[in-house]
Amino acid sequence: xxxxxxxxxxxxxxxxxxxxxxxxxxxxxxxxxxxxxxxxxxxxxxxxxxxxxxxxxxxxxxxxxxxxxxxxxxxxxxxxxxxxxxxxxxxxxxxxxxxxxxxxxxxxxxxxxxxxxxxxxxxxxxxxxxxxxxxxxxxxxxxxxxxxxxxxxxxxxxxxxxxxxxxxxxxxxxxxxxxxxxxxxxxxxxxxxxxxxxxxxxxxxxxxxxxxxxxxxxxxxxxxxxxxxxxxxxxxxxxxxxxxxxxxxxxxxxxxxxxxxxxxxxxxxxxxxxxxxxxxxxxxxxxxxxxxxxxxxxxxxxxxxxxxxxxxxxxxxxxxxxxxxxxxxxxxxxxxxxxxxxxxxxxxxxxxxxxxxxxxxxxxxxxxxxxxxxxxxxxxxxxxxxxxxxxxxxxxxxxxxxxxxxxxxxxxxxxxxxxxxxxxxxxxxxxxxxxxxxxxxxxxxxxxxxxxxxxxxxxxxxxxxxxxxxxxxxxxxxxxxxxxxxxxxxxxxxxxxxxxxxxxxxxxxxxxxxxxxxxxxxxxxxxxxxxxxxxxxxxxxxxxxxxxxxxxxxxxxxxxxxxxxxxxxxxxxxxxxxxxxxxxxxxxxxxxxxxxxxxxxxxxxxxxxxxxxxxxxxxxxxxxxxxxxxxxxxxxxxxxxxxxxxxxxxxxxxxxxxxxxxxxxxxxxxxxxxxxxxxxxxxxx
Amino acid sequence: xxxxxxxxxxxxxxxxxxxxxxxxxxxxxxxxxxxxxxxxxxxxxxxxxxxxxxxxxxxxxxxxxxxxxxxxxxxxxxxxxxxxxxxxxxxxxxxxxxxxxxxxxxxxxxxxxxxxxxxxxxxxxxxxxxxxxxxxxxxxxxxxxxxxxxxxxxxxxxxxxxxxxxxxxxxxxxxxxxxxxxxxxxxxxxxxxxxxxxxxxxxxx
Numbered sequence: 001x002x003x004x005x006x007x008x009x010x011x012x013x014x015x016x017x018x019x020x021x022x023x024x025x026x027x028x029x030x031x032x033x034x035x036x037x038x039x040x041x042x043x044x045x046x047x048x049x050x051x052x053x054x055x056x057x058x059x060x061x062x063x064x065x066x067x068x069x070x071x072x073x074x075x076x077x078x079x080x081x082x083x084x085x086x087x088x089x090x091x092x093x094x095x096x097x098x099x100x101x102x103x104x105x106x107x108x109x110x111x112x113x114x115x116x117x118x119x120x121x122x123x124x125x126x127x128x129x130x131x132x133x134x135x136x137x138x139x140x141x142x143x144x145x146x147x148x149x150x151x152x153x154x155x156x157x158x159x160x161x162x163x164x165x166x167x168x169x170x171x172x173x174x175x176x177x178x179x180x181x182x183x184x185x186x187x188x189x190x191x192x193x194x195x196x197x198x199x200x201x202x203x204x205x206x207x208x209x210x211x212x213x214x215x216x217x218x219x220x221x222x223x224x225x226x227x228x229x230x231x232x233x234x235x236x237x238x239x240x241x242x243x244x245x246x247x248x249x250x251x252x253x254x255x256x257x258x259x260x261x262x263x264x265x266x267x268x269x270x271x272x273x274x275x276x277x278x279x280x281x282x283x284x285x286x287x288x289x290x291x292x293x294x295x296x297x298x299x300x301x302x303x304x305x306x307x308x309x310x311x312x313x314x315x316x317x318x319x320x321x322x323x324x325x326x327x328x329x330x331x332x333x334x335x336x337x338x339x340x341x342x343x344x345x346x347x348x349x350x351x352x353x354x355x356x357x358x359x360x361x362x363x364x365x366x367x368x369x370x371x372x373x374x375x376x377x378x379x380x381x382x383x384x385x386x387x388x389x390x391x392x393x394x395x396x397x398x399x400x401x402x403x404x405x406x407x408x409x410x411x412x413x414x415x416x417x418x419x420x421x422x423x424x425x426x427x428x429x430x431x432x433x434x435x436x437x438x439x440x441x442x443x444x445x446x447x448x449x450x451x452x453x454x455x456x457x458x459x460x461x462x463x464x465x466x467x468x469x470x471x472x473x474x475x476x477x478x479x480x481x482x483x484x485x486x487x488x489x490x491x492x493x494x495x496x497x498x499x500x501x502x503x504x505x506x507x508x509x510x511x512x513x514x515x516x517x518x519x520x521x522x523x524x525x526x527x528x529x530x531x532x533x534x535x536x537x538x539x540x541x542x543x544x545x546x547x548x549x550x551x552x553x554x555x556x557x558x559x560x561x562x563x564x565x566x567x568x569x570x571x572x573x574x575x576x577x578x579x580x581x582x583x584x585x586x587x588x589x590x591x592x593x594x595x596x597x598x599x600x601x602x603x604x605x606x607x608x609x610x611x612x613x614x615x616x617x618x619x620x621x622x623x624x625x626x627x628x629x630x631x632x633x634x635x636x637x638x639x640x641x642x643x644x645x646x647x648x649x650x651x652x653x654x655x656x657x658x659x660x661x662x663x664x665x666x667x668x669x670x671x672x673x674x675x676x677x678x679x680x681x682x683x684x685x
Numbered sequence: 686x687x688x689x690x691x692x693x694x695x696x697x698x699x700x701x702x703x704x705x706x707x708x709x710x711x712x713x714x715x716x717x718x719x720x721x722x723x724x725x726x727x728x729x730x731x732x733x734x735x736x737x738x739x740x741x742x743x744x745x746x747x748x749x750x751x752x753x754x755x756x757x758x759x760x761x762x763x764x765x766x767x768x769x770x771x772x773x774x775x776x777x778x779x780x781x782x783x784x785x786x787x788x789x790x791x792x793x794x795x796x797x798x799x800x801x802x803x804x805x806x807x808x809x810x811x812x813x814x815x816x817x818x819x820x821x822x823x824x825x826x827x828x829x830x831x832x833x834x835x836x837x838x839x840x841x842x843x844x845x846x847x848x849x850x851x852x853x854x855x856x857x858x859x860x861x862x863x864x865x866x867x868x869x870x871x872x873x874x875x876x877x878x879x880x881x882x883x884x885x886x887x888x889x890x
Contacts, residue, residue: 163752168761179754180739 002068007075019061019072020048028074031083031112033090033197034149035062038253039158045090045149047112049082050074058082084118090147091121093128093172094198101145103199105212109147130175136183137666138190138262140207146176146200152192159255161386161404162186176200185671187379187651190261194244194254205262205663206242210234219246221561221571222260223314223554224655225378226479227358228563229256233555233574240264240555240574250359250624251563257379258667259651259658266661270538272550273579283548288580291547292594298530298546299512299595304331308501308510311337311492312517312535313481313655316559316571317618319551319584320483320490321611322599323516326588329597334494334510336501337487339520340443340647343451343634344477346493350627351455351634353485354564355473356438357624361385364474365392366434368410368427370417370458371644372442373401376651377480378564392434395427398444398644414450414639417457421464431465438467438474443647446477450642455634468629475629479564480648482554486562489615505529515541516584517551519656534587536577537656549591551584552577553657558604560618566625568618696740702728706748719749722759726766735775735814736767764818772807772814774852776800777831780817783824788841792828793817795845812853825870826862835860839867 003012004019006026013022018041023030033045043063050061053071058078073079090109098104130143148167153176156165164184167174178184184192193203215234222229222243229252232244243264245256275291276283286294299307309327311320320337327335338344344352356364361384374382382404388394389405396407397416408427410416420428431437439462445454458475461467467474479485487493494500502525504510513526517535523544533545536553556577562568577583582590585607592599601607612619648654652664652671698706706725713720722745729741737760746756760766778796780789793804796815802808804817823829826838830845837848837860844863851858867873 157752163754166752166754166758168754168758170762179752179757 002066002070004066004068004070004072006072013066017066019050019052019059019064019066019070022066022070023050023061023072023074030061030074031116032062033108033112033147034151036151036154036195039151039154039195042150042154045147046086047083047090049079049086051076051079051082080116081118083116087113087117088121088123091117092123093144094147095127095144097145098199101142101199102140102202102207103145103196107199108197128172133175133177134181134183135178135201136185136189137663137670138204138258139184139193140202140204141200142202143175143177143200145198147198148174148176149197150176151195151197152176152201155192155195156184156186159191159383159386160186160188161382162189165192183670187258187375188255188383190258191245191255203242203261205265210236210241215241218572218574220555220574221569222256223482223561223571224259224263224658225257225380226482226484226564227251227378227380228482228561228565228567228569229260229380230569231256231260235555235575238575240267250357251565251567252380253383255380255383257651259379259654259664262663262667263658263661265663266537266657266659267553267555269662270656270660271553271578271581272536272538272542272548273577273581274550275580276542276545276548278546283542283545288590291549292591294547295532295591296594299330302512305334306509306511307332307514308334308336308494308504308512309492309514309516310339310498310501310518311335311483311487312515312519312541313339313483314536314554314657315483315487315517315584316554316557316561317486317490317611318559318604318607319516319557319588320487320492321614322585322588322592322607323514324490324492325599326592326595326597327514329592329599330595334501334504335492336494336498337484337492338447338498339481339518340447341451341498342443342446343448343497344446344455344488345633346488346491348627348630348633349489349566349625350473350475350629351459352477352479352488353566353625353627354440354476354478355627356476357565358384360472361388361438363472364388364434364436364438366431366437367392367394368420368431368437368439368461369394369396369398369403369407370439370441370454371398371444371446371448371646372440372478373399373403373646373648374440374442374478375401375403376646376648377442377478379651381478393427393430395430398442399646401646412643413641414448414454414457414644415641417454417461418639421457421461423464428465434465436472436474437465438476440476440478442478443480444645447647448642448644450637450639452635453637453639454644456632456636457634459630459633473627473629477564480654482561482563485564485566486560489562489617502526515545517541517656519659520654534584535656536581537660539656539659541656549587550577550579550581551587552581556581557583560608562618566627567623568621570621694738694740696729696733696738696744698729698744699732702732719751719755722749722751722756723763725749726756726760730766734773735771736769770807772812774812774832775814775816776849777816777818777821779819779821779823779827779829779831781820781824783820784828787827789828791842792830792840792845795842796830796849799846799849813849823870832860833857838862838870839865 004022009026011026030048032048034042043060048061049058051073052059133141153165157163164178218233222231230246230248232246234242243261247254275286277286277294386405394407397410462475505526513529513531515533519540526544531545532547533541534549534551555574558573559571589599652668658664709721709724730737742756746753800813807814821829830837839862
């Protein structure tokens with residue numbers, strides 16, 4: 001633990017810390033471009049120069065390990081002149097096009113130039129110009145502005161695991177580019193825009209649409225996957241302009257996936273902005289009164305067991321709670337949230353949570369992935385798995401896909417799990433030897449026809465290989481739906497599952513189906529039933545609906561979400577919904593009154609109070625639960641040879657918002673196209 | 686993830702080069718085989734008619750389990766890896782200050798005149814490529830031309846023409862000083878100092 005003196009302030013830092021970190025510990029701000037806490041040290045921008053006594057010249061504080069007894073000056077004249085010199089050199093080849101640069105107003109170079117520069121630049125010769133690079137549909141490049149900090153290159157290598165970027169050429173001719181003009185095909189590519197300290201890499205879909213000082217920022221929670229990433233939504237007027245990540249060390253650190261960031265235009269298109277009723281086979285606009293009238297007329301005299309309710313992937317707790325209240329009052333108990341046909345039940349919370357916790361992955365040293373490609377199901381979580389792969393061993397059961405790290409493939413059927421339980425194979429030994437092993441079941445595993453047996457096997461594997469101890473629970477279910485854990489907690493599960501309800505509707509056992517945002521399954525099976533669809537987008541769900549009630553999207557309502565770990569998080573309203581659309585719980589509350597069984601709350605505060613009385617753990621905001629490990633869950637049984645597959649095929653098209661987004665459609669085309677082209681060329685070559 | 690853009694002719698080491706490459710790889714630990722990237726690229730360039738094509742880069746990258754972009758970075762960093770096809774005879778003229786002071790302009794003029802091409806160009810028949818290079822490290826014999834891993838030194842306009850015509854005729858002139866009778870970089874007309882220590886005047890001591 002070295003002790004240093006920084007501008008006369010004595011600080012003690014941990015061994016291995018750098019001088020820059022020591023300066024920060026002393027409360028001294030050090031300007032920097034290339035240094036970033038989560039990337040490796042590169043030390044090329046020289047902006048962090050400080051004076052160290054007994055050193056002949058200024059030192060780059062980001063790359064200098066803190067040593068015992070160092071005496072550092074950060075505000076001496078020498079340091080000041082050093083910084084001025086560095087900035088003058090940096091500005092030599094940097095164009096002064098701030099008025100037409102999207103980074104303007106939130107640019108590190110701009111800010112630091114104002115804070116640390118000397119006089120005007122003296123350079124008068126020709127400046128370097130770099131031809132346009134193409135990084136794909138999400139990143140706009142103006143590489144003439146690049147100052148070669150290589151943050152993006154290090155991000156691609158170290159965090160995204162897609163080493164597509166590099167600096168080619170040298171000296172004055174160095175350019176940051178992708179390999180042979182291929183797009184940067186990573187589902188995390190958008191983060192390089194946040195990392196870029198200048199305007200070389202900017203957000204392409206957002207280009208020239210707003211200045212940072214025009215935006216109103218709201219801190220909220222993402223729903224595109226079950227991570228519950230912390231995000232900041234920037235809105236101007238009644239439009240959300242962009243999403244940026246917020247730091248949450250235990251969830252998303254400071255990264256978000258491209259879907260989280262760029263599906264923002266999906267909030268504009270395909271929106272349901274007024275109620276519709278199917279008349280003479282056609283959907284026709286209606287008023288709220290007419291829509292409610294149509295529902296109440298249809299419900300008259302219908303018994304509760306003929307009514308079912310299904311819940312989609314993007315719902316907030318409040319609307320699901322109101323949904324449950326309404327349907328229970330109507331006498332229905334056929335409520336279901338497991339669109340994908342997952343076989344976990346609602347009895348044991350530990351049986352459907354990501355018990356290890358997302359940051360718990362950092363402690364693990366062995367991991368078994370079953371039926372999942374975390375890259376597509378929880379892209380940001382995959383970063384931590386990549387680091388795990390460097391420390392320990394990862395094996396997979398199911399389809400083989402590029403995970404960005406090596407994984408031992410154990411097989412693609414349930415048999416591989418049975419063998420593992422029997423202790424067969426080399427991986428069984430590694431698992432046995434591991435101190436903190438973990439297993440991750442993806443949607444492909446739990447929704448497999450033998451999903452119940454998979455759960456049982458996973459439970460027993462967890463027991464056998466010491467994944468469960470007092471302070472460690474290595475059993476995890478990786479969800480991809482933001483609403484799922486909340487819906488499971490609310491008990492929106494029926495014995496026969498989603499298939500039971502669809503079968504019932506086909507056979508005529510179920511006549512009325514309330515659909516709260518379910519768009520990902522084959523809804524044509526509901527054709528015979530009277531379907532009330534409530535959601536925000538005109539996607540799959542509306543095709544077979546008889547009444548459409550326009551709800552709002554996640555940015556347009558205050559809501560509570562529970563992520564895959566069981567962490568309860570509150571999202572905020574950023575803007576108001578379009579047209580006649582209303583916050584979902586208020587629609588259900590109004591409808592309940594019409595149907596004669598008024599839900600007992602009038603404000604969201606009352607609803608939350610009631611909900612937290614029923615489910616006390618919903619009040620534990622942002623806490624990681626610690627659930628008891630049950631004796632058993634799942635059902636042991638004979639298993640088939642049906643292969644375990646991954647459920648998400650296209651990362652960019654997983655929910656109604658993403659499917660409505662033109663940017664996501666472009667991504668799908670660009671990246672699929674790039675892969676296809678590459679393969680075709682290999683065979684030709 | 687490596688997205689290949691291989692579209693030109695495929696590349697593969699000849700069996701003897703492959704054996705040679707294995708020898709290079711043996712110099713480094715298995716987990717650090719990327720260290721062999723530069724010698725392997727040099728050998729591949731030699732085999733691939735003097736330049737490194739995209740298939741060459743991808744072949745080497747695959748062999749060393751490196752991302753393609755990392756190999757491209759190396760290839761573009763060093764000027765001696767050529768990224769465009771070159772002629773059979775590559776003539777590299779040094780024009781850095783010492784050579785320039787000693788008359789490299791005459792040498793350049795002779796080359797351009799004899800070959801009818803400028804720097805960075807290749808003759809229409811694909812025989813000659815003329816390149817301008819930075820300091821060849823032989824300033825003591827300036828001006829200098831590098832050709833086929835040999836240096837032709839102490840050049841002037843006439844001797845450069847003679848040198849090029851010889852190549853055209855299929856003869857190879859002996860490398861070394863061309864206009865002087867000195868041995869390598871020894872002083873013209875024999876030693877000027879330490880004479881008494883010379884075993885044989887003008888010869889190797």
